[in-house]
Amino acid sequence: MKTYVDANLLVRLYLQLPGHLEALEQIGDKSKDLTTPLPMTDLLRFEVLNAIHRMVFESRSGGQWRVTPEAAAIGLADLEDQIVRGVRLRCVPLSLADIEPEFASLTARFTAKHGFRTYDIIHVASAITLRCRRFLSFDAKANKLAKLAGLLTN
Amino acid sequence: MSDMSTVTTFTLRDLNRQPAKILAAVRKFGSVEVRTRNGEIFTIAPKEERRKKSFSKHFQALWAKQRALGLVPPTEDENERINRIIAGEE
Numbered sequence: 001m002k003t004y005v006d007a008n009l010l011v012r013l014y015l016q017l018p019g020h021l022e023a024l025e026q027i028g029d030k031s032k033d034l035t036t037p038l039p040m041t042d043l044l045r046f047e048v049l050n051a052i053h054r055m056v057f058e059s060r061s062g063g064q065w066r067v068t069p070e071a072a073a074i075g076l077a078d079l080e081d082q083i084v085r086g087v088r089l090r091c092v093p094l095s096l097a098d099i100e101p102e103f104a105s106l107t108a109r110f111t112a113k114h115g116f117r118t119y120d121i122i123h124v125a126s127a128i129t130l131r132c133r134r135f136l137s138f139d140a141k142a143n144k145l146a147k148l149a150g151l152l153t154n
Numbered sequence: 155m156s157d158m159s160t161v162t163t164f165t166l167r168d169l170n171r172q173p174a175k176i177l178a179a180v181r182k183f184g185s186v187e188v189r190t191r192n193g194e195i196f197t198i199a200p201k202e203e204r205r206k207k208s209f210s211k212h213f214q215a216l217w218a219k220q221r222a223l224g225l226v227p228p229t230e231d232e233n234e235r236i237n238r239i240i241a242g243e244e
Contacts, residue, residue, distance in 0.1 A: 002184060008240050016217045018230045028209040036184040051240045058239050065232065071225035078216050086200065088209060092182055117241065131183055139237055
């Protein structure tokens with residue numbers, strides 16, 4: 001089954017945030033549903049890149065957890081390597097113009113009623129445009145939109 | 155090209171006359187199908203690189219390296235804040 005994962009899941013996986021083991025189970029070796037590499041759009045890649053750096057910034061503000069720049073750097077290097085090798089993650093040429101029809105449809109149908117965020121709509125619109133059947137995220141709002149759009153979720 | 159279903163389908167004529175278009179669709183969608191006039195269906199997809207080790211072992215090794223580099227993962231009770239940070243809301 002063709003699957004789309006959002007930035008929330010990928011950042012958890014690459015920084016071992018809560019849910020990372022479940023994320024690995026869903027997209028890893030034991031996943032029977034995953035038959036093709038996960039699509040990685042430019043917007044998704046940019047969001048993951050910035051979110052990993054933001055975790056470094058936010059972890060400096062106190063608390064019990066810490067994301068060091070070095071740990072973030074090897075996570076990002078590993079992500080880029082996975083994309084280049086194209087085994088589990090694969091860059092897909094998807095422009096904003098490509099997703100505009102689905103984006104417009106989703107926002108017209110659901111945003112006024114549920115207040116969805118732009119990035120969640122972009123991800124779900126990307127998944128639909130790429131003909132994915134399953135959408136994986138650890139974000140409740142993104143999952144809610146994906147379900148409303150008819151996608152299978154985790 | 156037919157794209158009403160979740161799978162993009164081309165004809166043998168498309169394969170003969172527009173191979174670049176078919177490869178572009180493979181790059182975008184991961185795979186496409188080519189249907190012949192007698193009903194045979196072929197799938198075109200990129201060849202997967204052979205994996206030297208499992209994805210799970212790969213990530214276990216990455217996480218161990220990150221912990222050695224000072225990463226202390228947050229606990230479950232930080233989940234909502236993590237969601238806000240990733241979403242750019244905080």
